[in-house]
Amino acid sequence: MENKNVDAVASGGTPVSSRWNPTKEQISMLENLYMQGIRTPSAEQIQQITTGLRAFGQIEGKNVFYWFQNHKARQRQKQKQENMASANRFHNKSIPTTTPHPCTNVVCSPYYMSHGGVVGFYQPTQYPKVLLPGGAKRRPAMDKVEKTKVEAGGDGNEGIMINSDNITCDHETLTLFPLHPTGILESGRSSDSFRTTSSMAEATINTTVAEEGCAEQPLIDFFGEEASCEDE
Amino acid sequence: MENKNVDAVASGGTPVSSRWNPTKEQISMLENLYMQGIRTPSAEQIQQITTGLRAFGQIEGKNVFYWFQNHKARQRQKQKQENMASANRFHNKSIPTTTPHPCTNVVCSPYYMSHGGVVGFYQPTQYPKVLLPGGAKRRPAMDKVEKTKVEAGGDGNEGIMINSDNITCDHETLTLFPLHPTGILESGRSSDSFRTTSSMAEATINTTVAEEGCAEQPLIDFFGEEASCEDE
DNA sequence: GCAAATTAATGATTTATTCAAG
DNA sequence: CTTGAATAAATCATTAATTTGC
Numbered sequence: 001m002e003n004k005n006v007d008a009v010a011s012g013g014t015p016v017s018s019r020w021n022p023t024k025e026q027i028s029m030l031e032n033l034y035m036q037g038i039r040t041p042s043a044e045q046i047q048q049i050t051t052g053l054r055a056f057g058q059i060e061g062k063n064v065f066y067w068f069q070n071h072k073a074r075q076r077q078k079q080k081q082e083n084m085a086s087a088n089r090f091h092n093k094s095i096p097t098t099t100p101h102p103c104t105n106v107v108c109s110p111y112y113m114s115h116g117g118v119v120g121f122y123q124p125t126q127y128p129k130v131l132l133p134g135g136a137k138r139r140p141a142m143d144k145v146e147k148t149k150v151e152a153g154g155d156g157n158e159g160i161m162i163n164s165d166n167i168t169c170d171h172e173t174l175t176l177f178p179l180h181p182t183g184i185l186e187s188g189r190s191s192d193s194f195r196t197t198s199s200m201a202e203a204t205i206n207t208t209v210a211e212e213g214c215a216e217q218p219l220i221d222f223f224g225e226e227a228s229c230e231d232e
Numbered sequence: 233m234e235n236k237n238v239d240a241v242a243s244g245g246t247p248v249s250s251r252w253n254p255t256k257e258q259i260s261m262l263e264n265l266y267m268q269g270i271r272t273p274s275a276e277q278i279q280q281i282t283t284g285l286r287a288f289g290q291i292e293g294k295n296v297f298y299w300f301q302n303h304k305a306r307q308r309q310k311q312k313q314e315n316m317a318s319a320n321r322f323h324n325k326s327i328p329t330t331t332p333h334p335c336t337n338v339v340c341s342p343y344y345m346s347h348g349g350v351v352g353f354y355q356p357t358q359y360p361k362v363l364l365p366g367g368a369k370r371r372p373a374m375d376k377v378e379k380t381k382v383e384a385g386g387d388g389n390e391g392i393m394i395n396s397d398n399i400t401c402d403h404e405t406l407t408l409f410p411l412h413p414t415g416i417l418e419s420g421r422s423s424d425s426f427r428t429t430s431s432m433a434e435a436t437i438n439t440t441v442a443e444e445g446c447a448e449q450p451l452i453d454f455f456g457e458e459a460s461c462e463d464e
Numbered sequence: 465g466c467a468a469a470t471t472a473a474t475g476a477t478t479t480a481t482t483c484a485a486g
Numbered sequence: 487c488t489t490g491a492a493t494a495a496a497t498c499a500t501t502a503a504t505t506t507g508c
Contacts, residue, residue: 017485017486018485018491019484019485019486019489019490019491020490020491021486021490022490040477040478062491063490063491066489066490066491066492067489067490069478069479069490069491070489070490070491071489072479073479073480073481074489076479076480077480249500249501250499250500250501251474251475251476251499251500251501252475252476253475253501253502254474254475272492272493294476295475295476298474298475298476298477299474299475301475301476301493301494302474302475302476303474304494305494305495305496306473306474308494308495309495
């Protein structure tokens, strides 16, 4: 009963599970990461998380990605329902089945981390919720700072920024999963224009194709040139 | 005047363009593909298209993915506006600023290809639009074709299926971009459970990291184990 | 004619919704 | 019913068109 997800690609070579079945440990760790404030992990983070969690069972990057997406969304809607319910308790009006515009400004959890870094497994009872007032944009980054010449010479301190909705991690050492407190990772600068979850859309398919050399490739090949199978 | 997008990574070494700037040829080809019915290319297709279009300039898989997403969405909303406008001309009622539910069932263009295959650059004047009746599901592709044992040995004829919303490409040889009519590609079996745009969420980051061996990796490393940098 | 300012297009992300497996 | 997976809608942000003042 422990080993919930059988490896699924066992003997026959045919995968018997079409979708990821997370292990207890995996879920626990993902939840922990979420608790630490990670809502939309960057590509690198996804990669790291995946690599880490792979020790506990079959997992891919997209699983991590989807997990965060879904968890965030569902936590939010749960929150929203709770909010609506409590508001309803106050006003005692019947909720119309088609919710008109139930204040969509509520975000889930900025979740200020404790200053030190290592947070571990502690469970906060409640996430601080913030109601953005009407005119609050979602991404405070670079509002209109002279677009034409951005690199004029400002502080080169944009750092990692984690980019989630409004995570305010103002220190650069984000200990994502300090099981061992020895992990002193220094989240260096990503040194690229990527910052958000461009983990998706990288179109890598390295799971599907790119398995057996050239023989599996020619699906489109619309140029009709001598399909050189060697991408680059 | 002609060469609109300069290479942008020319001499200085600093990339001055943060986002993809498609070439005229690239756009033309993408539009052509779209016209042929491709709306949500599969991972393999994205890969192929990207490889093909790379001959005309810097391009990545995610660019292709995003292009199709955006183009589809914007074609759709353009259609919707047109429909709304014409309906408005009939009824002569003031449009409420918040459109109630203006028949969202309209899809853009199934676009039956000509039987031969080679279509080339010809431009149809108008796309045949179809109105799905109410109960049309969104994903007709591979309704329940036993994912658990994909390669069991059934008819290896699932082909590419294009999987868009309701593209009805019932023949397997979809010449995507027959500049040279010599491209007789046989759309082989994809042989995996992937079919839709799982091109996203693959979390590959091979653009951002994975550039300089091990030194760039340790961002998360949450397990604190001897970060072996070799994923597998 | 040209560069700064403004607007329009559109590439890139995030969020919401939906489908279906377990 | 829960939740992984996928897609569509909404939104943000950057680049090209364009206008405008000189």
